[in-house]
Amino acid sequence: MQIVWFKRDLRIQDNRALACAAQRGPVLPLYVVEPELWAQPDMSARQWAFIAESLTELADDLAQLGQPLIIHTGDVCDVLAELARTFGITYLWSHEETGNDWTFQRDKRVAQWCRANGIQWHEVQNHGVQRKLASRNGWADGWDRFMAEPVETVAAIKPVTNDPAVIPSLPLPPDQCPHRQLGGRSNGLERLESFLTQRGEHYRSEMSSPLEGATSCSRLSPHLAWGTLSMREVTQTTWQRQRDLIASPTPTGGWRKSMTSFNGRLHWHCHFIQKLEDDPKIEFENFHPAYNGIRPSEPDQTRLTAWENGETGLPFLDACMRCLRATGWLNFRMRAMVMATASYHLWLHWRDPGLALARMFTDYEPGIHWSQVQMQSGTTGINTVRIYNPVKQGYDQDPTGAFTRRWVPELAHLDDKILQEPWLSDDAGHILGCSYPEPIIDHKAAAKAAREKIWAVRKGDGFRAEADHIQNKHGSRKSGVRHRGQRPKKKSATKGAQLSFGFD
Incomplete structure (x- = not known):
């Protein structure tokens, strides 16, 4: 008997783990609801709601193939042990997962359990990420080859059990997201x-x-x-x-x-x-160690809470955060701006706002998220230090004020010319601190102070050598970021390397 363990691959189409297992014989398709995972600080109810909707469709699709999805709640090793006693498992199949640290440690425990119980665990590649990669050289070519391979389909699965999939409810903290994208x-x-x-x-x-x-x-x-x-x-x-x-x-x-x-x-x-x-530790530690200790390890809770709730007194920033809370999504440039403002202007260690954003993103993908959180906080050592001006971004990206007025209706009556700077209004005394918060920072002074601190580190002894090492290990070979001794090209592609804060 073989188990196909579904994780971040809630589909039957182009599911290599399922296809490989189905070729060998009877299959039990399994999803495990792990309460301990959902207790982690980067997980949220909006994410679970999306997954639950997706599991409903997955269960229907598997039933049409002949074997319904089975859903268990608990520790994966305990669930596998129970199924092994009932069905006699010989193989476990799944896709490789690059998740948060909790899932990484859980997978280690599963591997140990499989070895101890004589079960072969086959993990297959899910997308362009390569496990045990020796060098980034040739990575892009490998990506192209993988994507060009045929999409695999499964015609049928031999039925093993008819137990219906029951999707449980989880006692997660309230998470109002009225405009969340639907799963499935x-x-x-x-x-x-x-x-x-x-x-x-x-x-x-x-x-x-x-x-x-x-x-x-x-x-x-x-x-x-x-x-x-x-x-x-x-x-x-x-x-x-x-x-x-x-x-x-x-x-x-x-x-x-x-x-x-x-x-x-x-x-x-x-x-x-x-x-x-x-490099799994980038979920917790700076890419470049020279930045260790540059920001306080404990957050200023007043600033962090104001930022999370969209109550900083900076209209466009607040509009973005309120939009994210209500929809679970934000476009790439605004994701970069809200993170950069938290790290630079509010001078918060990236870990705390990073966790807040992770919970708010329905599309939370740990690998993208923590890489980009550090990029927008200036701690990678190899990327452009980009300190967004939240006021200028408002005028540039929302010139008519439609977005700001939708999410910050307290300021809807202000003229476009001062919408992003309500402190310039003749009626500022009746707005700030009354219907809308006063700015919690002087954004220009805060940006200047942050820039000086960041650049002081970048000019330090040994910074460049460590940055070269980071670039060699993690940098895109097409990013335009030069290795030491490499001649500059006439046109650098560095700008393109900064754009993506996720999949837009």
């Missing part, structure tokens, strides 16, 4: 189709806008994070769309540019997860 593969497929044929034409030009990006971005991120869609099928569908556009007799310039940009984002998705796969 059918919703993911609809998003993919509408993006590639309707919504995505202006992706390249509108992805930076929190208002326009909500429609023009793919919105596939939670489906890729929890695996209702595979990276391979999304990539291959995108490639086919690009071929169709090239062959089209009508002008498709906007579409073609947007699809090229989107295809690049698919590479970045796995590129960032690879960083956590290669």
Whole structure:
């Protein structure tokens, strides 16, 4: 008997673990609800709600193949032991998972249990992330080869048990997210189709806008994070769309540019997860050790709470945070800005706001998340120090004020020219501290102080040598970040390496 353990791969299509197991004989498809996982500080009820919806569709799909999904609650090793006693397990199949530290330690325990009980555990590659990678050289070519492999399907599974899948409710902290994306593969497929044929034409030009990006971005991120869609099928569908556009007799310039940009984002998705796969400690520790101790280890709770709740007195920042709380999603540039503001302007250690964002992101993908949290906090040592001006970003990315007014209605009556700076209003005395908070910081002075502290570290002895080591281990070979002694090119691609804060 074989068990296929579903984790971040909630689909039957292009599921290599399921396909390999089905070729060998009877299969028990298993999902384990792990209460201890959901007690971790980066997990939330909105994520579980998305998963529960996805499990409902997965259960239906598996039932049509012949064997319903079985769902157990508890510790994975205990669940496996129970199933082994009942069915006599010989093989355990799953996809490789690059999750948070808790899942990493859990997988170690599962591996030990399998060895002790004579069960072979086969973990297969899920996307472009490569386990036990010796060097980043050639990584992109490996990604291309993996994505070009045929999409695997399973026609039928021999029935073993007819126990119906019962999805439990979990006693998780309240997490109001009224506009959350719905889970389930059918919703993911609809998003993919509408993006590639309707919504995505202006992706390249509108992805930076929190208002326009909500429609023009793919919105596939939670489906890729929890695996209702595979990276391979999304990539291959995108490639086919690009071929169709090239062959089209009508002008498709906007579409073609947007699809090229989107295809690049698919590479970045796995590129960032690879960083956590290669170096799990980046969930907790600075990439570059020279930054150790630069920020207080304990957060200023007043600042952290104001930032989380969208009550900093900086309208555009507050609008972004309120939007995120209500929807579970934010476009890439605004994700970068809210994190950078927490780390630079509020001078918070990245770990605490990083956890808050992880809980709010329905599409939380640990590898992307913690890599980008550190990038936007200036602690990687190899990326551009980018300190966003939250006021300027408001004027630039929300010029009509529509986004800000939607999420910060207290300021809806202000003129566009001062919407992002309510302290300039003639009526400021009746607004600030009354209907809307006073700014908790002087954003210009805070940015200046942060820049000086960060650059003082970067100029220190030994900084460059360690940065070269980090670049060699983690850097994209196409990022434009130079190795020591490498001649600069006329055009650097460094800017492109900074853009993605996730899968947009």
